[in-house]
Amino acid sequence: MAMLAQPAGPFALGTFSAPGGKPFPGLLTGNRVLDLSGALDWAPADVRAVVERWEENLPLLHTLAEDDALGRQPLADLRVHAPIEPRQIFQSGANYRQHVIDLEVAHRSPDDPRTVEEARAEIATAMDRRAAEDLPYVFIGLPTTIAGPYDDVVLPSWAAKPDWELELAAVIARPAHRVPVEEALEYVAGYTIANDLTDRATVFRRDMPAIGTDWLRCKNAPGFTPLGPWLVPAASIADPGDLRVTLKLNGETMQDESTKDMLFGVARLVSYVSRAAQLLPGDLVLTGSPAGNGIHWGRLLREGDVMEGSITGLGTQRTRCVAEGAS
Structure with a gap:
């Protein structure tokens, strides 16, 4: 090794x-x-x-x-x-300011009369409102998506637009329900790295747009969440709100952003999740992915790609993409 x-x-x-x-x-x-x-x-x-x-x-x-x-x-x-097998995975979406702006602009309707600059300004205003109203966007993932930090990532044959999303993940230390923001970090044992892969082609339901997003389909393929390599105790990370998140694809830097760009930090996310659900020891709270996803670059994952993801103080994971059925 x-x-x-x-x-x-x-x-x-x-x-x-x-x-x-x-x-x-x-x-x-x-x-x-x-x-x-x-x-x-x-x-x-x-x-x-x-x-x-x-x-x-x-x-x-x-x-x-x-x-x-x-x-x-x-x-x-x-x-x-993978450093730990969680019972529950809570995933935060649309939590990095620049990332949300990029995604919203990329998914604009061809009939949208706004200029790119106007669209970006409106989206930024909407995010400021979300942050002020304390409304993170969180959904649930399956533990069967967890894979090791150096395992191959199998790209399903049906996934037309597989994408990377490197994220800081908080590991819960004890049962948490209705925890105040001021106490939320006391419930965090430590941190690790998660690459929350997504098939962009199946994020939205095209058969019935009113249903909205389809997180089961687009995010929960086996092995779609490479995790680790380590669980680093919280006391060893001075400030989870000031870490560098970097992903390289075949040696080229695609994501390189500070967790300062998060709309909702770890404490607010843990508190928010605990208002609706009970967090259990070993559970993961993924904090969202910064700007620089494949959909932004117009370059999605394909067989043979190598992703190298690192976060300050948490080490580095390295995974290779293989096609489903490849030997």
Whole structure:
């Protein structure tokens, strides 16, 4: 395995496996991994089990990270899987100012009498109103979309316009229901990277436009959410509202934006979701994708493409696109 980008802070969590072995929860320090299923007395089966007892485990994890006497495995000898298996995925849409402007302009009707400048100004005004009224746009994804950070991405044969959407993902630490914004970050265990792939051709229902969007169809193909590589504790990320989100396609930078451009930050999103649903330990709250998607560039994903996504302090994921049925 090539050298992987190191996360911020003294340690990170991940899911690993040795050749021919079963996945295990691991503590990453430097380029070595401690198997937490053996290092913790209660033998957690996976990272979600560690997160479910987050307040209790966090001091123990710090202690383990500082203990050089414990046996660790070289990261280079292990396969890296998605860091956690969530029960629920909450996805924020239209949450980056520049991204929304670009999408709205790209999807304008040919009969729209406005100039591009007029359209952009009106859209910006509408977003300011959304932010002031505290109305994020959140929908639900399926856990079966989760894939590893270095796994191949299978492009379904029916997906005519598959697109990338690199995002900051918050990992929930404890049950959260009707949480005030001021307390919401206390419910976040840490952060990871998600690439929330979308088939642009099936976002909207053409058979009955009044139905609107079809998120099941366009976003929930198996493996459409490469996740990780690491779960980085929240304390290691100074400000989730000031991170750089960068995606390269075949080495060319396509997305490169700060989370400062988000309309709704992590605290507001977690609070908003908790007003309608109960968040559970290990759940993901995806915070939306910045400008620079394929629909903006007029260049959608195709077989052989390699995506490299990174976020400040969270490492880098690298995935290759393959056609459905390809060997």
